[in-house]
Amino acid sequence: MSNWAELERRCFSCQKCALADTRTNVVFGKGPRDARVxxxxxxxxxxxxxxxxxxxxxxxxxxxxxxxxxxxxxxKNFYITNIVKCRPPKNRDPLNTxxxxxxxxxxxxxxxxxxxxxxCLGRIAAMRxxxxxxxxxxxxxxxxxxxxxxxxxxxxxxxxxRDPTKKPDTFAxxxxxxxxxxxxxxxxxG
Ligand code: URA
Numbered sequence: 001m002s003n004w005a006e007l008e009r010r011c012f013s014c015q016k017c018a019l020a021d022t023r024t025n026v027v028f029g030k031g032p033r034d035a036r037v038x039x040x041x042x043x044x045x046x047x048x049x050x051x052x053x054x055x056x057x058x059x060x061x062x063x064x065x066x067x068x069x070x071x072x073x074x075x076k077n078f079y080i081t082n083i084v085k086c087r088p089p090k091n092r093d094p095l096n097t098x099x100x101x102x103x104x105x106x107x108x109x110x111x112x113x114x115x116x117x118x119x120c121l122g123r124i125a126a127m128r129x130x131x132x133x134x135x136x137x138x139x140x141x142x143x144x145x146x147x148x149x150x151x152x153x154x155x156x157x158x159x160x161x162r163d164p165t166k167k168p169d170t171f172a173x174x175x176x177x178x179x180x181x182x183x184x185x186x187x188x189x190g
Pocket of ligand 1: 045054055059082121
């Protein structure tokens with residue numbers, strides 16, 4: 001069983017895959033370490049690589065705005081991270097080999113935080129954490145119970161920026177997340 005300091009030390013000095021050669025910063029994760037709710041994306045983009053924090057670009061701003069409407073903030077009550085902690089060049093999807101090299105860090109974060117609710121942001125995270133043949137257009141907003149937590153997925157914020165007609169579906173999914181929080185871990189809302 002690891003602890004945060006030791007996990008961070010290993011992650012920040014990681015050389016397990018080629019993304020280490022092109023990164024500016026390792027993007028470890030952000031939020032309270034006793035959060036009951038976790039959001040997990042696929043991997044850092046350019047802004048995240050430069051700032052060392054997940055979801056700080058345009059997509060991240062949209063995500064924070066939408067989550068604030070259901071009472072969630074990374075300062076107060078959720079933890080946010082990614083499947084891979086270093087930026088894939090030109091924002092391509094992280095390769096399976098890169099995900100395999102990195103997933104242990106996320107597993108340790110999940111072990112340390114023990115969230116009750118895990119929300120995958122987009123197809124890549126859902127395929128890795130829910131099931132390999134996950135279909136985001138058909139299955140977003142569905143709930144799966146796994147290892148003592150409830151998992152769901154919503155559209156990736158970048159997909160909402162590209163296609164705003166997906167936003168109403170995501171608002172419905174966020175209402176479902178709020179209801180699940182009230183049911184499973186109402187302390188999140190004080
Ligand atoms: N997209 C992601 O999946 N994660 C980030 O941190 C930023 C953009």
